[in-house]
Amino acid sequence: MFGLLLVTIIAWLLKIYSYALIVYVLMSWFPGAYNTWFGRELGKIVTPYLSWFSFIKPIGILDLRPLIAFIVLELAQYALAWFF
Numbered sequence: 001m002f003g004l005l006l007v008t009i010i011a012w013l014l015k016i017y018s019y020a021l022i023v024y025v026l027m028s029w030f031p032g033a034y035n036t037w038f039g040r041e042l043g044k045i046v047t048p049y050l051s052w053f054s055f056i057k058p059i060g061i062l063d064l065r066p067l068i069a070f071i072v073l074e075l076a077q078y079a080l081a082w083f084f
Helices: 002-029 037-051 065-083
Strands: none
Touching: 002 037, 002 065, 037 065
16 A cells, blocks of 8 residues: 555656656746746756766757656656556
8 A cells, every 4th residue: 555655656756857847848948047046946956867868969959858858757657657
């Protein structure tokens, strides 16, 4: 019973983090959005995870790191659901 609750909480946290990553990426469309209080605080949460994917180089102006990071988060959610 406790294990199922723990898995559910972890799954929700991963989903919330995925949403935070999406919001952080969408903020790049708005000039100066990263310089707001919300942008700085969200950056403190999301940037360390994105730095794990720093070995992926941008293709022209297209940065694929957020996309790969989001896919990894989704795969972690599916693996968590599959194992439990």
